[in-house]
Amino acid sequence: MPTADSQFTAYLSSHGLRMTRERRVILEQVLSLRGHFDVDDLLARLRKSGRGVSRATLYRNLTHLVDSGLVHKVEMDRGQARYEPMIGRHHHDHMVCLSCGAILEFESDEVERIQEEVCRKKKFVMTGHTHQIRGFCAACARKGAVPWTGG
Amino acid sequence: MPTADSQFTAYLSSHGLRMTRERRVILEQVLSLRGHFDVDDLLARLRKSGRGVSRATLYRNLTHLVDSGLVHKVEMDRGQARYEPMIGRHHHDHMVCLSCGAILEFESDEVERIQEEVCRKKKFVMTGHTHQIRGFCAACARKGAVPWTGG
DNA sequence: TCATAATTGAGACGGTGTTGCAACAAGGGG
DNA sequence: CCCCTTGTTGCAACACCGTCTCAATTATGA
Numbered sequence: 001m002p003t004a005d006s007q008f009t010a011y012l013s014s015h016g017l018r019m020t021r022e023r024r025v026i027l028e029q030v031l032s033l034r035g036h037f038d039v040d041d042l043l044a045r046l047r048k049s050g051r052g053v054s055r056a057t058l059y060r061n062l063t064h065l066v067d068s069g070l071v072h073k074v075e076m077d078r079g080q081a082r083y084e085p086m087i088g089r090h091h092h093d094h095m096v097c098l099s100c101g102a103i104l105e106f107e108s109d110e111v112e113r114i115q116e117e118v119c120r121k122k123k124f125v126m127t128g129h130t131h132q133i134r135g136f137c138a139a140c141a142r143k144g145a146v147p148w149t150g151g
Numbered sequence: 152m153p154t155a156d157s158q159f160t161a162y163l164s165s166h167g168l169r170m171t172r173e174r175r176v177i178l179e180q181v182l183s184l185r186g187h188f189d190v191d192d193l194l195a196r197l198r199k200s201g202r203g204v205s206r207a208t209l210y211r212n213l214t215h216l217v218d219s220g221l222v223h224k225v226e227m228d229r230g231q232a233r234y235e236p237m238i239g240r241h242h243h244d245h246m247v248c249l250s251c252g253a254i255l256e257f258e259s260d261e262v263e264r265i266q267e268e269v270c271r272k273k274k275f276v277m278t279g280h281t282h283q284i285r286g287f288c289a290a291c292a293r294k295g296a297v298p299w300t301g302g
Numbered sequence: 303t304c305a306t307a308a309t310t311g312a313g314a315c316g317g318t319g320t321t322g323c324a325a326c327a328a329g330g331g332g
Numbered sequence: 333c334c335c336c337t338t339g340t341t342g343c344a345a346c347a348c349c350g351t352c353t354c355a356a357t358t359a360t361g362a
Contacts, residue, residue: 018328018339039318054342059319079230079318079349095275106269111262115284118257123289124246130228131282133266138274169308169359190349205311210350230318230349303362310357319348326341332334 004031004070004087011068022053026061030071036084036103074103075130093131099140106133155182155221155238162219173204177212181222187235187254225254226281244282250291257284 002010008027009019029046030037039058046052053061062083065071074082074094082103092107111131119126135141153161159178160170180197181188190209197203204212213234216222225233225245233254243258262282270277286292 016339020328020340022341055318056320056343057341060340075226075228077226081318095270095273095277097275098278104273104275106273108265108269111265114259114262118259119246119284119286122246122255122257123292124248124255124284124286125292126246126284126286127249128286129282129284131280133270133275133277133280135270135275135277135279141274141276167308171309171359173310207312207351208310211309232349305362306360308357308359311355313353315352316350317348319346321344321346323343324341326339328339329337331336 008065008068008070011070012064017064022057023061023064025051026053026058027065027070030065030083030085031087034085036074036082038080038082042083075132077134093133095133095135095137097137097140098134099136099143102137102140104137159216159219159221162221163215168215173208174212174215176202177204177209178216178221181216181234181236182238185236187225187233189231189233193234225283227283228285244284246284246286246288248288248291249285250287250294253288253291255288 004027005024008023011017012019012023025046026042029042029049033042033045039055039062043052043055043058046058062071062073066073066083070086072084072086074084076082076096090107091112092105093111095104095106096102097104115126115129118124155178156175159174162168163170163174176197177193180193180200184193184196190206190213194203194206194209197209213222213224217224217234221237223235223237225235227233227247241258242263243256244262246255246257247253248255266277266280269275
């Protein structure tokens with residue numbers, strides 16, 4: 001089983017890119033999180049660890065990590081992205097709590113199958129998808145946390 | 152069958168809001184589009200029609216139109232939102248061409264059912280969802296329009 | 303008509319991400 | 333092992349999208 005590091009290095013060199021100190025540091029930190037995170041979060045952790053990188057570099061390399069398949073980008077509402085390492089993980093989608101921000105995961109082979117069928121029917125070449133359910137998690141719903149029930 | 156105008160007015164007054172010249176102008180323009188549009192697009196058309204409104208007003212009222220159910224907001228990647236009138240239309244989701252920006256629509260009762268089932272299982276109260284397939288439409292795929300095939 | 307509260311427009315502001323550029327460094331060849 | 337080429341980095345300015353503030357304006361009910 002290839003390590004994440006060697007997997008990333010392979011991706012890089014096959015694209016004419018180089019493995020650098022910064023890329024290793026970022027990858028290491030990302031893997032240590034083993035959960036969803038956002039860019040500022042990661043940036044702060046890196047700084048705190050004494051091995052910080054610039055914001056630009058972090059953004060640039062998160063893109064590469066996503067392209068290499070090691071990390072998954074989760075587009076949230078209003079242009080804020082979150083990421084999550086995908087090492088050894090199966091594809092899944094997300095439920096986002098609008099009150100506390102919690103992210104639950106779900107997966108459905110059936111939905112995947114329907115997607116492919118839809119694409120085939122319209123001759124659309126799928127490269128990715130976003131399937132996100134918004135609402136309130138059990139705890140928040142119980143507390144009646146609703147943003148606009150009207151009135 | 153209630154007109155869109157009266158439907159919007161009803162929504163507004165039931166929320167302690169008022170029907171104004173600007174709101175009427177926006178609604179009218181939105182309906183005349185009968186397709187997907189983005190905010191700048193709409194803003195430009197309003198200006199050109201000689202009945203412009205400010206950007207702030209447009210944003211504020213698009214929110215109300217969405218809340219009233221007359222318009223649907225389509226969250227795109229990278230924080231840019233598009234909208235589409237929903238008068239007399241059934242719910243649907245979107246396929247977005249990464250090359251030409253075309254938006255195809257699809258719908259699946261099966262996916263909707265699965266979503267509800269997933270939510271029920273986790274006691275998650277769904278208020279909305281985004282289901283978007285990214286890729287290349289038939290025409291662009293044929294032209295070989297791919298952003299990063301590597302190499 | 304008047305009073306009151308919602309609405310508007312203009313521009314400043316905020317968050318998120320990108321870009322241009324000069325200094326720096328990875329890595330293959332000699 | 334050093335050099336050279338070319339990718340990489342950090343910084344700071346920039347761009348994008350949308351929101352907020354606030355004074356002036358307008359809709360609505362009494």
